[in-house]
Amino acid sequence: MPRFAANLSLLYNDVDFLDRFAAAAADGFLGVEFLFPYAWPAEQLAGLLKAHGLQQVLFNAPPGDWEAGERGLACRPGREAEFRAGFERALGYARVLACPRIHVMAGLLPAGETRDSVRATYVANLKVAAALAAEAGVDVLIEPINERDMPGFFLNRQDQAHALVAEIGAPNVKVQMDLYHCQIVEGDLAMKIRQYLPTGRVGHFQIAGVPERHEPDIGEIHHPYLFRLLDTLGWDGWIGCEYRPARGSAPHATSDGLGWLRPWLD
Ligand SMILES: O=C(O)C(=O)[C@H](O)CO
Numbered sequence: 040m041p042r043f044a045a046n047l048s049l050l051y052n053d054v055d056f057l058d059r060f061a062a063a064a065a066d067g068f069l070g071v072e073f074l075f076p077y078a079w080p081a082e083q084l085a086g087l088l089k090a091h092g093l094q095q096v097l098f099n100a101p102p103g104d105w106e107a108g109e110r111g112l113a114c115r116p117g118r119e120a121e122f123r124a125g126f127e128r129a130l131g132y133a134r135v136l137a138c139p140r141i142h143v144m145a146g147l148l149p150a151g152e153t154r155d156s157v158r159a160t161y162v163a164n165l166k167v168a169a170a171l172a173a174e175a176g177v178d179v180l181i182e183p184i185n186e187r188d189m190p191g192f193f194l195n196r197q198d199q200a201h202a203l204v205a206e207i208g209a210p211n212v213k214v215q216m217d218l219y220h221c222q223i224v225e226g227d228l229a230m231k232i233r234q235y236l237p238t239g240r241v242g243h244f245q246i247a248g249v250p251e252r253h254e255p256d257i258g259e260i261h262h263p264y265l266f267r268l269l270d271t272l273g274w275d276g277w278i279g280c281e282y283r284p285a286r287g288s289a290p291h292a293t294s295d296g297l298g299w300l301r302p303w304l305d
Pocket residue numbers: 074099142182184217220245281
């Protein structure tokens with residue numbers, strides 16, 4: 040049976056961030072993920088996880104200046120020291136939160152650069168992150184993201200991600216297979232899962248309805264088929280619920296829209 044994690048950056052966003060842990064636990068989630076924990080002390084977040092019987096399954100390394108539009112530093116030549124310092128900060132949080140994986144966002148292509156011209160920077164940065172993470176027993180995840188949501192993002196396709204994982208050559212670097220982005224960029228989701236899951240190089244899944252990124256039962260993907268497929272293939276990791284609730288009304292919008300999840304919680 041798939042295990043579902045609530046993405047607390049997108050779900051329960053009609054209550055304060057620190058109250059989302061309790062809300063997720065009350066809805067039956069056993070795991071949570073979020074984008075960035077850095078506005079709160081790690082010990083405070085660890086206390087909330089413990090109080091509500093939740094596991095932290097994923098969060099992101101610092102992405103650079105998010106407010107200014109940056110979406111990761113890994114592919115940015117000249118930002119290597121900042122990338123490393125950010126990743127070390129993330130590892131500190133991972134230790135306190137007992138979180139076994141960190142997502143490293145690739146970043147937007149700098150003006151005048153191409154995917155080929157920044158590839159060596161990206162690979163070198165990921166090798167550094169992988170070595171640091173290995174000492175802490177943590178996996179480093181890389182995620183292909185569609186360019187409608189993030190124009191100019193370096194990493195967009197599953198085949199590109201898997202080729203980079205092979206080139207980086209570290210056993211703790213894996214792909215975060217977000218089926219929402221994969222559907223928008225490539226489609227053919229079931230065949231892509233059948234192709235990549237047996238490689239052992241998929242470290243996490245995420246889901247959302249396509250194209251609006253609302254509940255998984257809104258839109259063009261039939262998720263129950265994919266959940267059964269993941270079960271058949273023996274996936275025992277997590278599926279992050281990374282969508283913007285569209286049903287119900289505040290302060291229960293997320294809970295009101297969880298009808299799709301209930302059959303999978305038992
Ligand atoms: O956008 C996504 O799908 C992610 O998972 C990133 O972590 C945040 O942009």
